[in-house]
Amino acid sequence: MASWTLPQPMHRALALAEDAARVGEVPVGAVIVRGGTIVAEAHNAPREQHDPTAHAEIQAIRLAARKLGEERLTDCELWVTLEPCAMCAGAIVHARIGKLYYAASDPKGGAVEHGARVFDQPQCLHKPEIYSGMGEAKAAQILREFFRQRR
């Protein structure tokens, strides 16, 4: 599938993942959309920022919440290139993100359809609508290329 057929937010998230790779960060990108407009975007940056919590999703959520002056992002969508980990899935719960779109699944670190399955816990306070797979080939290729070059 050519990338121009992807929805614009995932196209942008993939470009952010490529930006991350260029600066030596594990290539994951995320954007937050509200009413059809991107309100925040980020790429993975724990090394650059000396911050183990600086995953793309966490940063995008923090930026969006600050920008909108709201602790909850109920009417927002999060588009991210990789299945969120437990930390990021938990943040999605706390932010009450309405819809989650992710490209590649992540059997090693993902916590949506793997491992901790955060949204499927009976105690989970909020489960977004979840759509996966759009852009997954490109997202996986960017990650593969990154790790191949560093081997």
Added chain:
Amino acid sequence: MASWTLPQPMHRALALAEDAARVGEVPVGAVIVRGGTIVAEAHNAPREQHDPTAHAEIQAIRLAARKLGEERLTDCELWVTLEPCAMCAGAIVHARIGKLYYAASDPKGGAVEHGARVFDQPQCLHKPEIYSGMGEAKAAQILREFFRQRR
């Protein structure tokens, strides 16, 4: 048990939880200790900061990592008044926190001994040493009092 018998980091974490309650935040406090010294501390502050990720643990980890200039806090201890949620447990994994001490367990939101059980997943990359229960009566009392007053 009188609070003076508690180890100093948990004593401080409980005081931070009380600070949180005074400003209308759910009362949870956290401190990070390295070599016997507190290097970062924070209380829960998502409302004040318009940041759904601003749990005590996340903020303390971010502060410690920035202060120490390191993405990983392997030789650090995290002391927190409540069982960490999935987001915070995930952050503890990413930060490679060596030891986790938490006071009260949290059947509703906790993800250490409840729900997502983040550290018990086969895919989990790092599990800290975990000690729970110290200060739990006081931590639970601070939380109960906070929610009672807001009912």
